[in-house]
Amino acid sequence: MSIEKTELVVRTIADTAIGNEKYFGDLDSVVGDGDFGYSLARGFEKLLEGWDDLDRTDSGTFLKRTGMVIASRIGGTSGPIWGTAFMRAGGAAGGASELSTEQVVAMLRAAVDGIKARGQSDVGDKTLLDALVPFTDSLEATSDIHAAAAAARKAADATSDMVAKRGRAAYTGERSRGSVDAGAMAVAVLAERISEIWPTQGASS
Amino acid sequence: MSIEKTELVVRTIADTAIGNEKYFGDLDSVVGDGDFGYSLARGFEKLLEGWDDLDRTDSGTFLKRTGMVIASRIGGTSGPIWGTAFMRAGGAAGGASELSTEQVVAMLRAAVDGIKARGQSDVGDKTLLDALVPFTDSLEATSDIHAAAAAARKAADATSDMVAKRGRAAYTGERSRGSVDAGAMAVAVLAERISEIWPTQGASS
Amino acid sequence: MKKFVNDPKSFVPEMLEGIALANPETLKYVPAYNLIMRADMPNENKVSIVQGSGSGHEPAHVMVVGKGMLDAACPGDVFAAPPMDYVYETAKLLNSPKGVLLLVNNYTGDRMAFDMGKEMAEADGVRCEILTVNDDVAVQDSLYTVGRRGVAGNFFVIKAVGAASEQGADLDELLRIGRKVNDVTRTMGVALTACTPPAKGSPLFELGADEIEFGVGIHGEPGRERRRLVAADQIADDLLDAVVSDLPYNSGDRVALMINGLGGTPISELYILYRRAHQRLAAQGITVGRSYVNEYCTSLDMAGASLTLVRLDDEIETLLHAPAESAIRVF
Amino acid sequence: MKKFVNDPKSFVPEMLEGIALANPETLKYVPAYNLIMRADMPNENKVSIVQGSGSGHEPAHVMVVGKGMLDAACPGDVFAAPPMDYVYETAKLLNSPKGVLLLVNNYTGDRMAFDMGKEMAEADGVRCEILTVNDDVAVQDSLYTVGRRGVAGNFFVIKAVGAASEQGADLDELLRIGRKVNDVTRTMGVALTACTPPAKGSPLFELGADEIEFGVGIHGEPGRERRRLVAADQIADDLLDAVVSDLPYNSGDRVALMINGLGGTPISELYILYRRAHQRLAAQGITVGRSYVNEYCTSLDMAGASLTLVRLDDEIETLLHAPAESAIRVF
Numbered sequence A, B: 001m002s003i004e005k006t007e008l009v010v011r012t013i014a015d016t017a018i019g020n021e022k023y024f025g026d027l028d029s030v031v032g033d034g035d036f037g038y039s040l041a042r043g044f045e046k047l048l049e050g051w052d053d054l055d056r057t058d059s060g061t062f063l064k065r066t067g068m069v070i071a072s073r074i075g076g077t078s079g080p081i082w083g084t085a086f087m088r089a090g091g092a093a094g095g096a097s098e099l100s101t102e103q104v105v106a107m108l109r110a111a112v113d114g115i116k117a118r119g120q121s122d123v124g125d126k127t128l129l130d131a132l133v134p135f136t137d138s139l140e141a142t143s144d145i146h147a148a149a150a151a152a153r154k155a156a157d158a159t160s161d162m163v164a165k166r167g168r169a170a171y172t173g174e175r176s177r178g179s180v181d182a183g184a185m186a187v188a189v190l191a192e193r194i195s196e197i198w199p200t201q202g203a204s205s
Numbered sequence C, D: 001m002k003k004f005v006n007d008p009k010s011f012v013p014e015m016l017e018g019i020a021l022a023n024p025e026t027l028k029y030v031p032a033y034n035l036i037m038r039a040d041m042p043n044e045n046k047v048s049i050v051q052g053s054g055s056g057h058e059p060a061h062v063m064v065v066g067k068g069m070l071d072a073a074c075p076g077d078v079f080a081a082p083p084m085d086y087v088y089e090t091a092k093l094l095n096s097p098k099g100v101l102l103l104v105n106n107y108t109g110d111r112m113a114f115d116m117g118k119e120m121a122e123a124d125g126v127r128c129e130i131l132t133v134n135d136d137v138a139v140q141d142s143l144y145t146v147g148r149r150g151v152a153g154n155f156f157v158i159k160a161v162g163a164a165s166e167q168g169a170d171l172d173e174l175l176r177i178g179r180k181v182n183d184v185t186r187t188m189g190v191a192l193t194a195c196t197p198p199a200k201g202s203p204l205f206e207l208g209a210d211e212i213e214f215g216v217g218i219h220g221e222p223g224r225e226r227r228r229l230v231a232a233d234q235i236a237d238d239l240l241d242a243v244v245s246d247l248p249y250n251s252g253d254r255v256a257l258m259i260n261g262l263g264g265t266p267i268s269e270l271y272i273l274y275r276r277a278h279q280r281l282a283a284q285g286i287t288v289g290r291s292y293v294n295e296y297c298t299s300l301d302m303a304g305a306s307l308t309l310v311r312l313d314d315e316i317e318t319l320l321h322a323p324a325e326s327a328i329r330v331f
C-alpha cells in the first residue's frame, strides 16, 4: 500500500462517515444517545478541512496525524477510540513507503489493541471491535479485502444477538439485545466501501 | 314558581353544568382558554357542598345566596358574570313566595342587565348574552319554556357567525368566527334541561 | 396527557403545598384562598404588594413571593382568575396602614375579581389600589377587548414596585413607579406547541408540525396569526420587530431584554434567541443594559418563548438592580 | 422538530455566544474550545474548577460558571463529551499555581477525553486532578459499565468544591470534599417523553402515550424499565424508594432534596413531586434541610424529572449555604 493508497483509504473512510451521518446516528439512538453519526461526521469534516496540510512523509506519519486530528477534534467516546486506532495503526506502519498485506494486518492488530486499551473493552462486548477483529482475521487468512468486508458485515449483523458490556448501551443490560451495535455496523459499512474502491485502484498493495 | 321550583331549577343548572364540564370546556378551547367547563363545574360543586345550608326564606333570598357563592367561589370571567346574574335575579324576585311568568321574565331581564354592567358587554358581542336575551324574549312572548329553550339553542348556534367583541375570544378578532360561543351554548343546554324537567313538575308556576 | 399530576382538581393546591414545604422559613400557605404569602408580612411600615391571576404561569406569581418582590399571591385555578373572595381575604390578611397594592394582569376575569374584591376590602377599611399590567403587543388596541394583555412584562413591574416598597415608598409612589415601568414595557410571544391544561387532559389547540402561533397568549389564546416554522434567528427578528416598533424603542435607548420560556422550551434554545435579539438591538443602536433569560411567565408545558423590552432610565435600572429573594432560586 | 434552532451544527456555539452576550462583565467565551470561563479567572490564589461533559444538559454546566461555582466549562456537542483538545486547552488557560480540578461525569467518553487531556496538560506543567461524579442509581453496579452515571447530583459537588475553593481550599482538600459529597449523593430519573437532539431532528426514542421510562439517562439512554404512567405521587414514591434504599438514607438523616426538571416539564409539576417526596421523607424520619426545585441538569426538551438526595453534615450544609453566582439567575 502506497501513501496515495493510504490517503485514498482514509479519504474513503471520511466520505463514507460523512455520508452515513444519519444512518449511524439512528443506529446509536436505539440503545445509545444517537450522536455517533454526528460525532463521526463532524470529526471527519474537520479532518478534510485540514486535508491538504496533513504530513504525507509516509503512510505511518499520515495515519498518526489523522489520528491526532480525530482524537483531539471528535467528542464523545468515538474521538478517543477512533483517534487511538488511527494513531496506533500509523505507529505500526513505521516509515515504510509500501505496505504489504502482512503489514496492513499488523497495523489493524495495533489499532485493535489500542482500542482495547483505551476503551478497556474486548471482543464480545458489543462494540466496533466485534466487526474490526473478524475483518482483520479474515484479511489475514484470505488476503482478500472483499472476503474481509463480508466477514465484517456478518459479524456486525451478529452483534444484534449480543448484550452490550461497554459504552452507553451497556447501561441498558439485557435491553441492548435485539439491535446491532452502531460502531460495529460503521466498521462494516466502511470496510465495504473500501473493498469497492480497492480493485479499481489496482488489487495489490 | 315556588321556592321548591326555584330550588329545582338551580339544582338542575348545577347538575347540568357539572355534567357538561368537558363539553363546555372543549367549546371554550377553540378560541378561548378551555377552562369554562372546569370553572362552572367546580363552582357549582361548591354550591352543592353547602346546598342544605342555603337560606330558603324565599326564592329571591335563595337566588341571591346562590349568586354570592358563585361570585366568590368561581374564578375566571364566569364567577363574577354568573354570580352577578343570580344575585340580580334574586334581587328582582323580592320577597315573593310564588313567582309568575312575568316576574320570572323580569328576573331574567335583571340578570341580563347585571351581566351587561359587570362585563361591559351587550347583545352582539358573542357572549352568553346572545343566548340569554333571545331566551328571555321568547319566554316573554310565548310563556312557553320549550319555545324559549328552542330560541336559546337557535341563537347559540347562530353565535358561530359572529366575531367576538368581549372576553378572551375577542383577542382573536376575525379568527373567532366559525365556532359557537361557549357561554351562549351553555345557556342553551341549561335552558333545554330546565324545559325537560319543567312539565313533570307541573307546568305552571 | 403526560404530566406529573394526581387529581387535576388538586393540581394548584398541591403545587402550592409543595412551595410552602420547600420554603418553610420564608413563606406561609393559606389553603382556603390559594394564598402564598411572606411569613414576615404584613409589616406596618411597608405597602403590601399582592398579585392574583390564574395558575399555570409559574414561576409567576406564587414563586416570586419574597423580599423585594410580591408579598403575597392568591392564584385562581389553571388559567382562571381567582374568585373575588380570594382577593378580598388576601387584601384583609395583608392589610397594612400603608395600604395594599393589587397588581392585575389585564384580562376581563382578573379585572372583575379584583374590582369586586377591592370594593369589599375597602368596605372593611382596607386601603387598596389596583395597578394594571398590559404589556402584550400581540393584541392590537381595539374597542372590543379590555385592551392589551398582561404577560411576562409583569415581572418588571413587580420587581420595581417590590424594590421601591422595601425602600419605604408609599402607595401613591408605587402606583407612579408601577405605571411608569408598565408604560415602557412591551412583550411579544410565540408558541411552537400547544399547552395541555391538566383538567382538559389534551392540547388546548392544534398546531401542525411546521406551524407556529405568532402572538400567542399565555393562556393559549390564538395570536396574530399562524405562521410556518422558520429558523430561530428569523423568529427572534419577528418578535423583536413587533416589540421595538410598538413603543417604539429608538436608537440610543438603553433597555432590559428578557427572553422568557413558556414552559416546554429548554434554556439552551432561549439563549439562541437571546443571542440574535441582543445582536440585532446592538445593530439598531439600542443597548442591552440588563438581560433576563429564563422562565418567568409560562403557559404550562407550552414550547415557545416571549421577548420583552423595558426602556431603562436611572430610576428603573436602580430598582431592577436592587436585591430580591424568592422561591425560584438556584442555590 | 419544533425548536428554536438555526443550523443544528451551530446550536452549541450559538448558545454559548448568547450566554456570553448576556453576561459581558462576568464571563468570557473562547469559541475555539466551546469555553465559557469566569472573566476574573485564573487566579493564582484559587484552584481552578472545570467541568466538561456534553451539551444539552443546560443549565449544566456552562450556565453555572460563576463565583462559588465552576470557573470554566468546555462542553462538547449535544450529548458528546468534549474532544480532549478542549480539555487540554481549557486546563492550560485556567492554569493556576494551586492547580486545576477537573470534574468529570462518569461516562466512557468523558473519562477518556479528560484522562487524555489531563495527561497532555500535565506534560505542559499544569497540575490537574480529576474528580468523578457518579450519582445515578438507575445503573446497578456492574462489571460491564464504567459504573454509575453522573447526573443532576453533580450540582452539589460543584457547589461544595466551588464554595470551598473560594475559601482558599487546596486541591487535595477539594478532592476530599468533592468525593465526600459525591459519596452521599444519589439520583434517580424518569422520562415522560423522549428528547429531540437538534442534529437528529426527531425523538431519540419512542414512548407510548401511557408509558414512562423509569431510570432514564440524561442522554436519553433507556433506564431500568418501561412502566405505565401513574399518578405523580406514585412516581415520586418510586423515585424516592430507589434513591433512599441505595445509599441507604436512614431515619434521623438530614438531607438536601432536589427535584430537577429534565427540560420539558414545567416547574409547577416539579413542585407536585416535591410535595410528595418531602412528606414521605418526613414520614420516614428523614429531615429536608435544604430544598432545590428547578432545572439543574436537563436532557434537552425531555419531559421528566429526577430526584436527588444528599446526606448533610455540618461541613456539607455550610458549603451548600455559601453564596454563589452564575448565569442562571432570576433577577
Ligand SMILES: Nc1ncnc2c1ncn2[C@@H]1O[C@H](COP(=O)(O)OP(=O)(O)O)[C@@H](O)[C@H]1O
Residues within 6 Å of the ligand: A028, A032, A033, A034, A035, A036, A037, A039, A075, A076, A077, A078, A079, A081, A115, A118, A119, A120, A121, A126, A127, A128, A129, A166, A167, A168, A169, A181, A182, A183, A184, D079, D080, D081, D108, D109
Ligand atoms: N469502551 C468502548 N470500547 C470500544 N468501543 C466502544 C466503547 N464504548 C463504546 N464503543 C463504541 O462506540 C460506539 C458509540 O460511540 P459514540 O456514540 O461516539 O459514544 P457515546 O455517545 O456513548 O459517547 C458504540 O456503538 C461502540 O461501538
Ligand SMILES: Nc1ncnc2c1ncn2[C@@H]1O[C@H](COP(=O)(O)OP(=O)(O)O)[C@@H](O)[C@H]1O
Residues within 6 Å of the ligand: B028, B032, B033, B034, B035, B036, B037, B039, B075, B076, B077, B078, B079, B081, B115, B118, B119, B120, B121, B126, B127, B128, B129, B166, B167, B168, B169, B181, B182, B183, B184, C079, C080, C081, C108, C109
Ligand atoms: N365581558 C363579558 N361579558 C359577558 N360575558 C362574557 C364576557 N367575557 C366572556 N364572557 C362569556 O364568558 C365565557 C368564557 O368564560 P370563562 O372561560 O370563565 O372566561 P375566561 O377563561 O376568559 O376568563 C365566554 O364564552 C362568554 O360567553
Ligand SMILES: [Mg+2]
Residues within 6 Å of the ligand: A028, A032, A033, A034, A035, A036, A076, A168
Ligand atoms: Mg452515542
Ligand SMILES: [Mg+2]
Residues within 6 Å of the ligand: B028, B032, B033, B034, B035, B036, B076, B168
Ligand atoms: Mg375560559
Ligand SMILES: [Mg+2]
Residues within 6 Å of the ligand: B033, B035, B036, B076, B077, C054, C078, C079, C080, C081, C109, C219
Ligand atoms: Mg380562563
Ligand SMILES: [Mg+2]
Residues within 6 Å of the ligand: A033, A035, A036, A076, A077, D054, D078, D079, D080, D081, D109, D219
Ligand atoms: Mg454521546
